[in-house]
Amino acid sequence: MVTESIPGVRSVAVGVWIGVGSRFERPAEAGISHxxxxxxFKGTPTHSPEEIAQAFDALGGEVNAATGKDYxxxxxxxxxxxxxxAMPLLADMAQRPVMRxxxxEREVVLExxxxxxxxxxxxxxxxxxxxxxxxxxxxxxxxxxAEVIGGVTEAVVRDYHRGHYTAPNMVVAAAGNVAHERVLELSERLLREVSPQRSEGVFEPAAPGRPALVVKEKATEQYHVCLGGPGLSRNDPRRHAQSVLDTVLxxxxxxxxxxxxxxxRGLAYSVGSYAVGYADAGQVGVYLGTREDNLGVACEIIGAELRRIGEEPLPADELRxxxxxxxxxxVLGMxxxxxxxxxxxxxxxxDTELLTIDEIVERVExxxxxxxxxxAREHWHPDAMSVAAIGPKGDAIRSAVAALSPQLAAA
Incomplete structure (x- = not known):
């Protein structure tokens, strides 16, 4: 359990974190974590789905959930x-879902x-x-x-919950106007029925492939292009430099x-870059959404900027x-x-290094x-990145990709 006190606020955010996500799934389980x-949210032995919603509405608060690759x-x-x-409701939902x-709900997820x-x-x-x-x-x-979700049974979902929602695989986190001892007491009392067995979760080591081009022809108004490549793991000491690079790019x-x-040039409404880290790998990316008339020129500029950031000195004012x-x-997010x-x-x-705000600022500096x-030379060169694209014409995509990586376009 982990807490952080924030003096001066009147709210508390509390979450039950479970160490399972899509990365732990076999192909036949794709989407079961989600x-x-x-x-x-579909009920517990003591609360119907409607009563759960009414209870949180009566508290004037918000309740939600999210599934990622590894949580x-x-x-x-x-x-x-x-x-x-609030915490008794949250604990009841996490450990005693009745699968009502x-x-x-299958139809909801299929939608x-x-x-x-x-x-x-x-x-x-x-x-x-x-x-x-x-x-x-x-x-x-x-x-x-849809194939997996359309056929998953209640027994499979129950077994998945039983195997992964276990005490060694869970963390309670709270932040706000709250005392650590109070959250600890509530957690120990309310989550005492969680299984003490170790989780069944095991994920395969990351294995980035060679650069590839993935094209999906679809009748869309815009062409959507995403360059992707291997990046840094979440504990790599260079991750702060990667954040600076991503900000510059x-x-x-x-x-x-x-x-x-x-x-x-007005070639796109949406264009940008991103980076994400996992336990043993990471991914960097550049996204572009634009019309066919602008696709080739926009890709040329992206390719040129990716090459330039690894070849030319970074000006001091841009770094600053x-x-x-x-x-x-x-700081504003905190x-x-x-x-x-x-x-x-x-x-x-x-198991990510938890730094104070001052420590993060020091590392960024x-x-x-x-x-x-x-x-930039190691992870962001366009010749070393894969490209995924969605748009009406595969030929138009390949022509534009040639400005990013001639080898991919020709493959």
């Missing part, structure tokens, strides 16, 4: 004085999958992950597939991609601006009890221009 997350979290945010009423209305299939701006990132980590769980979408309004593609942006975003709960809960669950350039 489906189980839905079933947590599931059930969380709520309420007034500090209502924690004693499974067939009805969610259909909505996902209709949203290329969401799906394109999963296609990029599939290209970077082929034929492995790390490359599959968290939401799963496409992670802010003054970034090179935003300025060159959108502001100066990126560091200040990161520090400001970090004003939220939910953000702080997410930070500490995810870190403890995933220590990043040099040479650090940024070295990472």
């Amino acid at each position: 489906f189980l997350e839905h079933m947590l 599931t979290v059930l969380y709520c945010r309420v007034l500090d004085e209502l924690l004693d009423r 209305d499974l067939e009805q 969610e999958i259909a909505m996902y299939e209709d949203d290329p701006q969401d799906q394109i990132h999963d296609l990029a992950s599939e290209a970077v980590f082929p034929d492995q769980a790390l490359g599959r979408p968290v939401i799963g597939t 496409g992670g802010s309004m003054s970034s090179r991609l935003f300025q060159e593609v959108r502001e100066k 601006r990126a560091k200040d942006h990161l520090k400001g975003r970090l 004003e939220s009890s939910s953000t702080r709960m997410n930070r500490i809960g995810r870190a403890v669950l995933t 220590a990043v040099t221009a040479d650090d940024v350039i070295a990472l």
Whole structure:
């Protein structure tokens, strides 16, 4: 259990974190972690789904859940004085779901999958992950597939819950106007029925593949393109330099991609970069959404900027601006009890180094221009990245990709 006191606030955010996500699934289980997350809201032995919703509404708070590649979290945010009423509900949902209305919720998730299939701006990132980590769980979408969800049985979902929602695989995290001792007492009392057995969760080591081109022809108004490549693990000491690089390249309004593609030329509404870390690997990416008329030129600019950031010296003022942006975003985000709960809960669950704000700022300040350039050469060169694309014409996609990587376009 982990808590963080935030003086001066009147809220408490509390989450039950479980160390299971899509990365722990076999192909025949694709999406079951996410489906189980839905079933947590479908009632307990003492509360119907409607009563759960009414209870949290009466508290004036919010309750939700999320599933990632390597975690599931059930969380709520309420007034500090209502924690004693909220935590029993949260604990009941996490450890005693009755799987009521499974067939009805199956249809809800199938609709969610259909909505996902209709949203290329969401799906394109999963296609990029599939290209970077082929034929492995790390490359599959968290939401799963209609084939698996359409056939999963109640017994399978119950077994999955029993095997993964165990005490050694769970972390309770709270942040806000709260005392550690109070949360500890509530957790020990309310979660005492959680199995003490170790979780069944095991994931296969990450194995990035060779650069690949994944093209999905679909009748869309825009072409959606995502470059992806292997990145740093979440505890890699260079991750702070990677954050600076991401900020310079496409992670802010003054970034090179935003300025060159959108502001100066008007070639796209949405363009940017990102980086994510896992236990043993990571992924970097660049996303672009644009019309066919602008696709080729936009890809040329992205390719040129990716090469330039690894070849030319990084100006001191640009480095300074990126560091200040990161520090400001970090400090402003920490004003939220939910953000702080997410930070500490995810870190403890995933065994990520948990640094103070001052320690993070110090490490960001220590990043040099040479650090940024070295990472750009290692992970962000377009010739070493895969490309995923969704759009009406495969030929138009391949023609544009040639500006990023001639080898991929020709493959």
